[in-house]
Amino acid sequence: MHEQQLHELRRDKWCLNGRPVCTLEGARQFLDSVGFCLLYPQRPAVLVPTFVGAYKGSDEKLPTAQMAFADPAAHEAKDLMVRLLREKAAYETNLFPENNFIVSAAVFPYFYGLVGDRSPKQAPKADTRSGYSPLAVHAFQLIQKNGPIPEHRLRELLGGDISTAALDRALDELWAKLRITRVDYKPEEGVFWDVLFRWSPEAVREGAHVSVAESLTALVSKYLDCVLAAQQEEVEQFFSHIIGRARVREAINALQAAREVSFVHVGGRVMLQVSSLQDVPPPREFTPKSKFEPLPPRAGMPLVRRRRTGRSQASRPDRAAAPKRPGDAGNK
Numbered sequence: 001m002h003e004q005q006l007h008e009l010r011r012d013k014w015c016l017n018g019r020p021v022c023t024l025e026g027a028r029q030f031l032d033s034v035g036f037c038l039l040y041p042q043r044p045a046v047l048v049p050t051f052v053g054a055y056k057g058s059d060e061k062l063p064t065a066q067m068a069f070a071d072p073a074a075h076e077a078k079d080l081m082v083r084l085l086r087e088k089a090a091y092e093t094n095l096f097p098e099n100n101f102i103v104s105a106a107v108f109p110y111f112y113g114l115v116g117d118r119s120p121k122q123a124p125k126a127d128t129r130s131g132y133s134p135l136a137v138h139a140f141q142l143i144q145k146n147g148p149i150p151e152h153r154l155r156e157l158l159g160g161d162i163s164t165a166a167l168d169r170a171l172d173e174l175w176a177k178l179r180i181t182r183v184d185y186k187p188e189e190g191v192f193w194d195v196l197f198r199w200s201p202e203a204v205r206e207g208a209h210v211s212v213a214e215s216l217t218a219l220v221s222k223y224l225d226c227v228l229a230a231q232q233e234e235v236e237q238f239f240s241h242i243i244g245r246a247r248v249r250e251a252i253n254a255l256q257a258a259r260e261v262s263f264v265h266v267g268g269r270v271m272l273q274v275s276s277l278q279d280v281p282p283p284r285e286f287t288p289k290s291k292f293e294p295l296p297p298r299a300g301m302p303l304v305r306r307r308r309t310g311r312s313q314a315s316r317p318d319r320a321a322a323p324k325r326p327g328d329a330g331n332k
Helices: 003-013 024-034 051-056 072-086 108-115 134-146 151-158 164-176 201-208 212-227 232-239 245-257
Strands: 036-038 090-093 101-104 180-186 190-195 261-266 269-274
Touching (some): 024 036, 024 051, 024 072, 024 101, 036 051, 036 212, 072 090, 072 180, 090 108, 101 108, 108 201, 108 212, 134 190, 151 164, 151 190, 212 232, 212 245, 212 261, 232 245
Antiparallel strands (some): 036 101, 090 101, 261 269
16 A cells, blocks of 8 residues: 555545535444544644545645634534434544533443543542542532532532632542533533433443443554554553553553554555455356355466366366277287
8 A cells, every 4th residue: 555545545534535524414324334533633743534525525735723723614514513412323522621522322331431430420539649629529419419500500509719710720620530521512601511320321331341441442443443553652642641551551462462453555655454344255257156265266267267167077068978880909
């Protein structure tokens, strides 16, 4: 495979080939195909598709999260993403600061198994071991009692002296372990928050019973399926936002041992690729009637096939015994 071929295959999978994703059904199919994506391009660049790029059908002049307010198409793409969240066809996480990281419904239980809280029904406690501040615990209690709740209303219940930055930090603490999630957005009221276990109990229960090792190997495999091929350094760099690089290497080694991931050469670089994506030779045109399969032909040698007539060798004219002639040995 050449670099240009990989580039074109990614553009086709990431819907950057001039065929924009503008409908809810199309957005759902796109997200199911890639597994996860960013809403806007990230700086520095991250090897993952973007939702706004798929909505535009191109990767030219895409706005970042900081400049999205001035791009009408970015507003439309975000509205489409919110519709996916409402239908629970997608989930949002805070994996990348100041950008929306969107995960498909099928992949989300594995993502929860990797970063989510293993006791979602228990209220968080404010201590150094849990990582929750007293403000985060208080915010969780109010969201659990009043959710889905708009952020401005949550600030009022917490007290008017709470700064926006302090509330954002508290919500990020809860969101990082998927205790809460953003479930809606309305221009007149802003973002709505709810407890994730109440919002999507099936996905949380499923994810809470998946081990970290199983979750990571599933996500690494899906990531390679999403980008089609990537160097090990690129895989480790992407997942370093979630977990240590050593654990990522262990997951890659496990996938290689199971022959689910293999190496492929792309433009002189050695990359990882899901084994099922590699070229599969076309099926043979000839299927023998015998239960024994013939050996494959050697390289450069054509496969010679003998035509079958359905008759036994004894009944073939060319194999039948010739009549004896006078003078033949043994003819008396």
